[in-house]
Amino acid sequence: MSQFSVIPWNARSWLEVSSQSDFSLQNLPFGIFTSNGRTEPRVGLALGDWVVDTVALFDAGLLAQVPGLNRTHLLAAELNALLSAGSLTWRGLRAQVAELFTAGNSTLLKNSDLHSRLLVKQSEAKMRLPTRVSNYVDFYSSREHASNVGAMFRDPQNPLLPNWLHIPIGYNGRSSSIIPSGVPFKRPMGQLKADTDPAPIFAPTKQLDFELEMAFITGKETALGETISAQKTDDYIFGLALLNDWSARDVQRWEYVPLGPFLAKTFATSLSPWIVTLDALQPFRVNGPEQTVPVLPYLQTAGPQTYDIHLEVLLQSERMSEPLRISRTNFKYMYWSMAQQLAHLASNGTNVDVGDVYGSGTISGPTPDSYGSMLELCWKGTKPIALPDGSQRKFIEDGDTVIMKGWAEKDGVRIGFGEVRTQVLPAG
């Protein structure tokens, strides 16, 4: 793990950071924000309840020793320029912020007049998409999810397709419809056709679903014709975020043969605003499930390849006063690792851009309460979920808000992702 830059595990901040906060000193995730008085988007790092304004730090002369850093990397509507400056630069920035905020460092403490310029309350910050996304790809890497779908729609005795255990299956998504947490969307219209209908109708989807996913975001590009070794993918992965891959199941069923899901997925994809660095997650590295069929050499890796990240999905109707947790699972259940996904993706020489978003696919665990979509949780509508407002859900209704959270935790140190929260508005 020598290539990673991990903030000392026992360091604490002089700034008050609750032990329940997702944003410990060891986390320091990156995002893009604006606030009152900061109308130009800029790079921020989250710490406790605060956003650290990197432009203000730069202007105070406190980032002078960060190699290769200049102000245009920070006063930017996306992280792409900072990431393109190289890992020495963004790692140097994160390390310097950690140092400035570590208990015992007096640089900022003795300049308390700086604090109001450097620190913005998260409740007063407006978060944007963290990167400009050239490519958005979605994988399909949970064996439990693929098996559940196969059992429901094909053959319960033989739910996996023949290629699934050989290929980290994925497909291209639509970059422009990725939206940040907090942005609502309208229920999409689409062509719907039951098997017994003579012809399709055009109507609002009746089977709107979420998919609980994580996404990795690339921090280093490749040229067309280059590949990425499965042993070297960590050099290309900047960090992770939470992703809700919204899906219209009825649209998908009618449109997806033979070229895959299209309009069933392109109306909205929600991304959490803070990218947690792969560096911050190193202490949580664990082995994934055993791969039961040997993989081809270009997909072979050594050592633990996944991360112990707790995940949950909450649902809140407009009549509920607080959300209900409807699923609890873990990122470590994924069969195919990020290393395998990225090595596979690049194995044909396609070029990777900085800021690309690569979704994991729906994350379903082994038990029915750990499934990552309504389709699976309600088993195709046969097991509706009862809500505390007296209603039932088989899929997502107008006005519902879906919230996804994720965090890793060990020895009292919490590395969290915050949340991705999205409300569904009526069609039209």
Place this chain on the structure above:
Amino acid sequence: MSQFSVIPWNARSWLEVSSQSDFSLQNLPFGIFTSNGRTEPRVGLALGDWVVDTVALFDAGLLAQVPGLNRTHLLAAELNALLSAGSLTWRGLRAQVAELFTAGNSTLLKNSDLHSRLLVKQSEAKMRLPTRVSNYVDFYSSREHASNVGAMFRDPQNPLLPNWLHIPIGYNGRSSSIIPSGVPFKRPMGQLKADTDPAPIFAPTKQLDFELEMAFITGKETALGETISAQKTDDYIFGLALLNDWSARDVQRWEYVPLGPFLAKTFATSLSPWIVTLDALQPFRVNGPEQTVPVLPYLQTAGPQTYDIHLEVLLQSERMSEPLRISRTNFKYMYWSMAQQLAHLASNGTNVDVGDVYGSGTISGPTPDSYGSMLELCWKGTKPIALPDGSQRKFIEDGDTVIMKGWAEKDGVRIGFGEVRTQVLPAG
């Protein structure tokens, strides 16, 4: 057609333009170029054998009356800023260039010292991708192509899938691997598995194929949640170019169930450098094939919706001294129109960006010499093409160059696309 701005049909240029040139005064397509002495990319318009340097025109004060135009629209590595300025601006620019170069206009004629600054030989210009592509989508809109593929791989008696006559089927492609004409790529590696093999191998594709397509490029954006009426799509389509949707058939067959083609398509997609405006194509507007099944109201259009554009594919091996034409077809054969493709795409509220590329899908005509891929021309390898160098082709071999050309022609006026030309290099 009142929304279009068409250059007078009888106008001719004082600049010598061959009647065989793709780039008549009525065409004036847009591209991005550099040349010796012009290291910063800029907007050019093609006329005869020349590129008109719009930055030089601007600096000479000759574009002052173009509404909303400023220099940063022209000194730009992509057309996005110019297009985002609005159609009054880019139409005004094209009209002004037409006027300056029309016989009888003496503004430039009497300033012959300007000519060397304004005009660059196309043979000395290096063309780039015309737009920054946020979304690349590929449709599947030729009934002949879909039927040929269905007959080969499924059921010759019933080759179309049930959804095909109801939906302009499409899928998301990968934006970053779109390359301009003239850029070679390496034969991709991929997972290959014949039905009789026990497991896949990882090897260079044995079935590299081209797909002859046209693409439309959007010039106007929509917000998330907006839709586009099938009667209004012309407002959003800036122009067309030639597209070669390179495909690895063996990779595709093993990977594509259930989420569609992925690595079989993402290693390279070649685009011609000049975008011919929809305006320039208006005189060639014709009816497409009759749609034999009624379409849903959101896909209904009025009047002719396609264009009479001749297309051909040429192949040249390294041992051939000139290319051999292997296919000749026409854009007008497409079953689904661009209007229907765009209205369908936006029907779920997905947002369209300026500069998006929307491929038509393989363009195959009704006769075997008009098919748009090697898969169809050689009918799955059963009818190899004999080349003049004594070799045969079932698919594309290393060293081969594939060239696609397109043009519309009437009353001695030719509106051409130039070409998209790509050489295939060996794997590794």
